[in-house]
Amino acid sequence: MPDRIEITINRTKVEAADREPLIDVLRREGIYVPTLCHHDRLEPYGVCRVCMVKVSWGKKSKYVTSCNYPVENGDVFDTESEDVLKVRNMSIEALLGRCPNEKSVVEFAHRHGISKSRFSAQKPGGDDCILCGLCVRVCDEIVGARALGFMSRGPDREVCTPFMENPESCIGCGVCSTLCPTTAMKMEGQKTAILKSRHGDVRPCRYALMGFYPGGVCANSYECRRCDIDQKFRELAAMEGCEHPIFLAREYAGSKKGGGTE
Amino acid sequence: MKITSPAKLRDTRNDLSGRQAEFSLTVTVCGGTGCRSSKSLAVFNAFNKELAKRGLSDSVRLIMSGCHGLCEKGPNVLIEPGSIYYCRVKPEWANEIVESTIQKGELIEKYMLIGLKTKESAGNQNGSQVHPYQVREILKNNGKIDPLDIGDYITHGGYESLSKALFELSPENVIEEIKKSRLRGRGGGGFPTGRKWESCRKIQADSKWVICNADEGDPGAFMDRSVLEGNPHVVIEGMIIGAYAVGAHGGRVYVRNEYPLAVHNLTVAIEQARKWGFIGENILGSGFNFDIRINRGGGAFVCGESTALMASLEGKPGEPRAKYIHTVEHGYRDEPTVLNNVETWANVPGIVLYGADKFRELGTEGSPGTKIFSLVGKINNSRLVEIPMGTTLRRLVEDIGGGVPNKKKVKAVQTGGPSGGCLPESLFDLQVDFDALTEAGSMMGSGGIIVMDEDTCMVDVAHYFIKFLVSESCGKCTPCREGLKEMDRILGKITKGEGESGDLNYLEELGEWMKAGSLCALGSSAPNPVLSTLNYFRDEYMMHIADNKCPAGVCKNLIEYHVIEKNCTGCTLCAKVCPTGAASGVTKQPHSIDTVLCIKCDECYKACKFEAIGK
Numbered sequence: 001m002p003d004r005i006e007i008t009i010n011r012t013k014v015e016a017a018d019r020e021p022l023i024d025v026l027r028r029e030g031i032y033v034p035t036l037c038h039h040d041r042l043e044p045y046g047v048c049r050v051c052m053v054k055v056s057w058g059k060k061s062k063y064v065t066s067c068n069y070p071v072e073n074g075d076v077f078d079t080e081s082e083d084v085l086k087v088r089n090m091s092i093e094a095l096l097g098r099c100p101n102e103k104s105v106v107e108f109a110h111r112h113g114i115s116k117s118r119f120s121a122q123k124p125g126g127d128d129c130i131l132c133g134l135c136v137r138v139c140d141e142i143v144g145a146r147a148l149g150f151m152s153r154g155p156d157r158e159v160c161t162p163f164m165e166n167p168e169s170c171i172g173c174g175v176c177s178t179l180c181p182t183t184a185m186k187m188e189g190q191k192t193a194i195l196k197s198r199h200g201d202v203r204p205c206r207y208a209l210m211g212f213y214p215g216g217v218c219a220n221s222y223e224c225r226r227c228d229i230d231q232k233f234r235e236l237a238a239m240e241g242c243e244h245p246i247f248l249a250r251e252y253a254g255s256k257k258g259g260g261t262e
Numbered sequence: 263m264k265i266t267s268p269a270k271l272r273d274t275r276n277d278l279s280g281r282q283a284e285f286s287l288t289v290t291v292c293g294g295t296g297c298r299s300s301k302s303l304a305v306f307n308a309f310n311k312e313l314a315k316r317g318l319s320d321s322v323r324l325i326m327s328g329c330h331g332l333c334e335k336g337p338n339v340l341i342e343p344g345s346i347y348y349c350r351v352k353p354e355w356a357n358e359i360v361e362s363t364i365q366k367g368e369l370i371e372k373y374m375l376i377g378l379k380t381k382e383s384a385g386n387q388n389g390s391q392v393h394p395y396q397v398r399e400i401l402k403n404n405g406k407i408d409p410l411d412i413g414d415y416i417t418h419g420g421y422e423s424l425s426k427a428l429f430e431l432s433p434e435n436v437i438e439e440i441k442k443s444r445l446r447g448r449g450g451g452g453f454p455t456g457r458k459w460e461s462c463r464k465i466q467a468d469s470k471w472v473i474c475n476a477d478e479g480d481p482g483a484f485m486d487r488s489v490l491e492g493n494p495h496v497v498i499e500g501m502i503i504g505a506y507a508v509g510a511h512g513g514r515v516y517v518r519n520e521y522p523l524a525v526h527n528l529t530v531a532i533e534q535a536r537k538w539g540f541i542g543e544n545i546l547g548s549g550f551n552f553d554i555r556i557n558r559g560g561g562a563f564v565c566g567e568s569t570a571l572m573a574s575l576e577g578k579p580g581e582p583r584a585k586y587i588h589t590v591e592h593g594y595r596d597e598p599t600v601l602n603n604v605e606t607w608a609n610v611p612g613i614v615l616y617g618a619d620k621f622r623e624l625g626t627e628g629s630p631g632t633k634i635f636s637l638v639g640k641i642n643n644s645r646l647v648e649i650p651m652g653t654t655l656r657r658l659v660e661d662i663g664g665g666v667p668n669k670k671k672v673k674a675v676q677t678g679g680p681s682g683g684c685l686p687e688s689l690f691d692l693q694v695d696f697d698a699l700t701e702a703g704s705m706m707g708s709g710g711i712i713v714m715d716e717d718t719c720m721v722d723v724a725h726y727f728i729k730f731l732v733s734e735s736c737g738k739c740t741p742c743r744e745g746l747k748e749m750d751r752i753l754g755k756i757t758k759g760e761g762e763s764g765d766l767n768y769l770e771e772l773g774e775w776m777k778a779g780s781l782c783a784l785g786s787s788a789p790n791p792v793l794s795t796l797n798y799f800r801d802e803y804m805m806h807i808a809d810n811k812c813p814a815g816v817c818k819n820l821i822e823y824h825v826i827e828k829n830c831t832g833c834t835l836c837a838k839v840c841p842t843g844a845a846s847g848v849t850k851q852p853h854s855i856d857t858v859l860c861i862k863c864d865e866c867y868k869a870c871k872f873e874a875i876g877k
């Protein structure tokens with residue numbers, strides 16, 4: 001098999017597909033590296049830097065992010081030595097310094113043995129957002145609405161909607177807040193109000209906007225959690241191993257065009 | 263008129279040369295950005311008028327060229343033959359110069375290049391003395407040709423190399439020659455150009471691209487700008503040869519919008535090259551097609567990074583991506599792309615025409631050829647220089663740059679732009695090439711060299727560059743975004759006298775992390791200014807923290823102005839310049855400074871002629 005290659009992870013030889021993302025090999029082999037900005041259904045982004053490992057070829061070595069590094073024959077990886085942990089933990093410490101009061105970031109850091117950060121926060125009281133970009137990317141790659149993006153650069157970078165206004169293209173699916181690893185992305189409540197005001201009496205169902213029912217209308221004032229349809233789709237998504245029905249919607253749209261009606 | 267064969271190119275060249283030979287003299291006024299800002303256009307117009315008045319327009323050729331390299335002495339006027347060089351020329355001098363030098367052949371010594379503080383340049387002046395120790399290979403036509411006239415480039419041997427590549431060499435031969443030359447990318451990384459081209463050549467694809475990176479964003483660097491302004495065709499020719507070698511049919515030049523003259527000259531050059539048949543379809547009748555378009559950058563430093571540049575070209579935000587999959591495979595529009603810097607492209611025609619062996623005669627084994635540097639900062643001759651690789655820093659600073667002004671001592675040089683490192687005077691015997699600079703903790707970068715004298719505080723310098731990088735970091739990855747911000751905070755603390763004992767180790771830890779963990783080269787080289795100054799000037803950091811003193815007298819919170827009584831003559835100058843009345847005293851009596859009123863503006867220190875102000 002020409003596309004099967006051999007790599008070494010922590011002194012153990014492992015077989016892999018040529019140019020397979022390292023994270024997939026590590027997961028298959030049960031080797032833990034933390035990730036924050038990675039999602040299996042999205043293109044790798046490689047920005048949180050907490051999944052770094054060391055790769056070496058003879059005397060040469062460098063640090064790479066496992067989420068997007070394509071493995072090649074003969075690569076030797078180190079995922080657990082002190083050097084590697086130092087680089088990785090510094091990134092976690094930096095994010096903790098950025099979000100000292102964000103519960104999930106604090107918990108994540110604790111799990112990796114970091115309880116205090118020397119970094120100072122950019123915003124007074126700390127930020128909620130770690131800039132992993134999951135919300136921005138899912139809205140672009142899966143939803144296709146591109147209702148989120150980044151603005152400013154350097155330490156001032158933040159997630160925003162186009163021109164800081166309520167985005168016309170948002171369909172209110174809420175996958176951004178589902179994927180957000182922190183509590184930074186809160187939108188649903190506000191968004192339903194916007195949908196209500198935008199669509200008036202017509203009230204297209206959220207699932208219609210996602211592409212499941214062409215022309216479906218909401219019967220109960222956008223209170224999705226009280227709606228059977230919502231329950232059903234959430235269960236369906238869970239059965240398929242997705243966090244959010246939108247992932248199913250895209251698979252539906254891909255396999256049988258317009259055939260998602262129940 | 264289109265040139266459709268190599269023979270026609272030769273005929274055209276002979277024809278044009280014949281026409282130029284009818285002129286007995288050529289007067290070249292420098293039209294680089296530096297000289298233009300000291301009104302060289304007015305000088306050009308004055309000469310034009312004067313020559314017309316005397317009926318010399320048909321026998322004397324007057325052109326406006328690109329940068330001559332002696333920016334500080336501008337506007338410069340060069341008269342050939344004889345290489346007579348007049349500096350800081352004023353429009354009023356045109357009358358006298360035309361009468362004495364052009365009509366009677368006499369030199370006017372008072373206008374000649376003086377004050378270029380090198381032994382060799384004293385007295386007479388020909389090419390080698392205007393540019394001592396330099397070897398001008400890429401810049402050789404800068405200052406000789408009119409960048410807006412393709413004919414001028416052709417008479418100086420232009421597009422001969424392209425003709426040779428297209429008709430005598432296969433694409434593989436071209437790549438072989440570039441590989442043999444060991445040309446390394448001049449943008450800073452120093453990656454072997456031939457290897458890059460070869461990888462791109464090997465990939466099967468319908469569409470490939472060549473890109474010229476002219477997004478020169480380093481403060482104090484103007485190498486690429488000068489090449490594009492003075493000789494845009496050499497870059498275009500290099501790109502066409504590169505495209506032929508890798509099999510690309512589309513080219514892009516990504517140039518800073520802040521370089522209006524470079525954009526203009528390049529636009530004109532591309533139009534002319536298209537008209538004459540050097541770009542477009544069926545180039546020189548060879549059957550090879552290639553075209554170039556200019557894209558203007560929006561002013562982001564990070565767009566000098568290849569993947570960010572390509573994202574910006576595609577109309578996306580200028581943010582880099584991981585380069586584990588190389589851009590020669592998946593680059594611009596996800597298609598195979600060769601991206602090289604302006605100077606790298608400019609090296610290509612020479613290598614192809616004269617051969618790799620000739621190229622390797624200059625420079626060092628690992629880094630052959632020449633390199634253009636912009637020499638700026640506390641130096642007598644701020645200028646553009648081109649030297650063979652392997653020239654020592656001492657030769658560059660002392661012999662070519664003429665040393666530091668005002669009898670100050672040189673303290674360090676900063677190479678490689680904002681993310682380069684500071685090298686102390688003790689390392690000035692270092693031979694400048696890619697590997698030596700990296701080993702010393704700095705980098706080649708694109709070639710900016712900033713000289714610093716003893717009045718420079720190295721902590722302040724490091725802080726300056728980090729502040730620049732904080733505002734230019736794209737903020738995409740954690741180490742660059744959070745690390746730079748943190749470095750900025752710690753350095754700010756130290757320069758304010760609030761530094762703590764653990765700060766230096768923390769800075770080093772941050773630096774190592776950013777080096778190892780950043781997404782792109784901006785982030786991984788960003789800690790260089792801090793790490794290199796910590797390495798070579800640690801004592802100075804320690805004095806800031808332990809003794810609350812800034813030995814260079816720069817950090818305002820750590821200095822106090824006082825009068826050194828034994829030097830003070832009571833001339834009252836300090837009292838006159840002091841805006842708050844803090845400096846005062848009786849005439850011919852030692853003065854004093856009231857530290858409560860003093861706002862530390864440094865005016866008295868600068869004004870005092872007797873070194874009687876201490877800080």
